[in-house]
Structures are given as structure tokens and as C-alpha cells.
Amino acid sequence: MRIRLTIDGQSADGTLNDSPAARDLAGLLPLALKLEDFHGTERIGYPPRKLTTDGAPQPSAAKAGDLAYYAPWGNLAIFYQDGPAPSADLLILGHLDAPAEQLARTERITIEPTT
Template sequence: MRIRLTIDGHKADGTLNDSPAGRDLASLLPLTLALEDFHGTERIGYPPRKLTTDDAPQPSAAKARDLAYYAPWGNLAVFYQDGPAPSADLLILGHLDAPVEQLARAERITVEPAN
């Protein structure tokens, strides 16, 4: 699914994968989140509810520009650096076509379906 992002007022595009968690996130759109930095690698924010983790894909390490969901905390993560080793708790939901510099300083993000 193609998505449109507004990151601190700047537009960008992205794609959600067709996983159950990706579809669950899509059901919440449009969604606006306040973001905070986490470990100098990602910006995190909390959707209004936890996403499904049913039929989660094989774990893979997050890469810069990935959108992911960390199941234990229920947060979305926007990676601006490559992430840690693969973890079954981190579900990659999609990829963002935005400059990493913009992602690194993002304070607010809106995600909506692309037209």
C-alpha cells in the first residue's frame, strides 16, 4: 500500500507491506504521531492501540528509512540509521522515501493513504 507522509510539514511517500501488522496500521490511517529520539537510531511514537502480531514475517534487521513496529512497547519506529540485529519483536512494516536527515530530526509525522 502506498502512503503519503507529512514530516514536520514536508511531504514524502512510502510503502506499507502486505503483512497483517501493515494492514492493521493501514486501518488506523490517517494517523498523526509525536516522535522522540531513541538511541540515536530511530524516532518513535505510539499509535492509539497495539497492532496485531499474528503471522509476523521472519525477523530482519531494520535499515535506514524503514517503518517498523516494536511489539513489546506498542510503538512505531522510523529508522534514520540501520537498526540492531534481527528481533522477533520488531516487525518491519514498510519503507519511507524521505531523506534520512529529515527523519532524524522529525518531531511530528502524519501517515495517510496515498491517492
């Protein structure tokens, strides 16, 4: 699924994968999130509810530009640096076509489906 992002007033595109968690996120769109920095590698924000983790894919390490869901905390993570080693708790939901520098400094993001 293609998505459109508004990052600090600028548009960017992205793609959600076909995982159950990504489809669950798609059902919440449009979604506006306030973001904060976490560990100097990602920006995190909290959707209005936890996403499903049923049928989660095999763990993989997050790369810069990835949109992920950290199940224990219920937060979305937007990586602007490559992430840590693969973890079963971190579900990759898709990828954002935005420069890492832009992702690193954003404080607010809106995610909506494209038509």
C-alpha cells in the same frame, strides 16, 4: 500500499508491506504521531492501540528509512540509521522515501493513505 507522509510540514512517500501488522496500521490511517529519539537510530511514536502480531514475517534487521513496529512497547519506529540485529519483536511494516537527515530530526509525522 502506498502512503503519504507529512514530516514537519514536508511531504514524502512510502510503502507499507502486505503483512498483517502493516494492514492493521493501514486501518488506523490517517494517523498523526509525536515522535521522540531512541538510541540515536530511530524516532518512535505510539499509535492509539497495539497492532496485531499474527502472521509476523521472519525477523530482519531494520535499515534506514524503514517503518517498523516494536511489539513489546506497542510503538512505531522510523529508522534514520540502520537498526540492531534482527529481533522477533521488531516487525518491519514498510519503507519511507525520505532522507535520513529529515527523519532524524522530525518531531511530528502524519501518515495517510494515498488515493
